[in-house]
Amino acid sequence: MFLNLSLLLLSSFAVPDAGQTACDHETEEVLALDFEAFDQTEGSGWRPLYRAGCYAQAARLLRDWRERNEPAPNIILFHEAQMWAYAGNSASARELFAQTYRDDGSVGAVTWNLYVDGNLAFLQRDRAGLEAAAAALASVPKPSGWDNAVDAHGQPIALPWPLNLNVLEAMLRCWDATYEIAAHCHISGWQRPDPVG
Numbered sequence: 020m021f022l023n024l025s026l027l028l029l030s031s032f033a034v035p036d037a038g039q040t041a042c043d044h045e046t047e048e049v050l051a052l053d054f055e056a057f058d059q060t061e062g063s064g065w066r067p068l069y070r071a072g073c074y075a076q077a078a079r080l081l082r083d084w085r086e087r088n089e090p091a092p093n094i095i096l097f098h099e100a101q102m103w104a105y106a107g108n109s110a111s112a113r114e115l116f117a118q119t120y121r122d123d124g125s126v127g128a129v130t131w132n133l134y135v136d137g138n139l140a141f142l143q144r145d146r147a148g149l150e151a152a153a154a155a156l157a158s159v160p161k162p163s164g165w166d167n168a169v170d171a172h173g174q175p176i177a178l179p180w181p182l183n184l185n186v187l188e189a190m191l192r193c194w195d196a197t198y199e200i201a202a203h204c205h206i207s208g209w210q211r212p213d214p215v216g
Contacts, residue, residue: 042073050084057084058095069102074199078102078111093119100138105199109142112198116142126162130181133159137187142198146191153187 049057049064057064065084068077081099085091100115116139121128133156140148161180170176179185189204196204 041071042068042076044068044076044080046080046083049080050087052084054088054092054095058092058098065098065102069105074102074106075108078106078108093121097135101202104138104142105202107197107199109198113139113142126159130156130159130183134183134187137183137190138202141190141194141201146194149187149191149194153184153191156181156184156187 044067052064060066065077065080068074068080078099081095081102085095085099088095096115097119100112100119103109103115104112116135119135120132133152137149137152137156140146140152159181165178165180168176168178185205186202190201193201193204
């Protein structure tokens with residue numbers, strides 16, 4: 020009996036496996052963040068989990084934040100879809116990506132929808148669909164004033180046109196890779212994190 024109790028006590032104070040700690044996070048504290056801090060700030064919100072390769076945990080965190088903040092910005096749903104895709108859960112990713120289309124008729128919506136088309140085509144293993152999405156995106160005329168864009172502080176900022184074409188082209192170059200790798204093929208020096216959870 021004493022041996023069993025001793026083993027129980029020891030196990031309750033056991034040091035966790037070092038590989039598990041990177042995916043730990045203070046859920047309630049993170050879920051309480053506003054949109055800017057949760058989604059748009061590097062090193063904050065769900066992004067540390069993404070950087071650590073904890074994709075499923077990041078997806079669940081995005082889902083929980085979205086459910087607490089309905090209606091959540093469209094980009095939250097897109098990022099959740101990406102995290103599921105990085106984690107290898109293509110079915111969940113496809114379902115969510117299909118909900119991220121924009122219908123306001125703007126040039127931004129047109130280019131965004133083509134980007135979504137390309138992501139879905141990659142996950143559906145539809146190379147012709149991905150090629151068509153990339154070609155259509157490349158053909159969208161640049162809006163007037165695009166080269167005079169400024170950031171939130173009024174500082175000039177150089178933005179490529181069209182946005183996200185480089186990602187779709189990278190997916191074509193890395194067609195035989197996983198979504199996680201293909202979606203990062205456009206980033207020079209990117210290294211796949213060691214998934215830990």
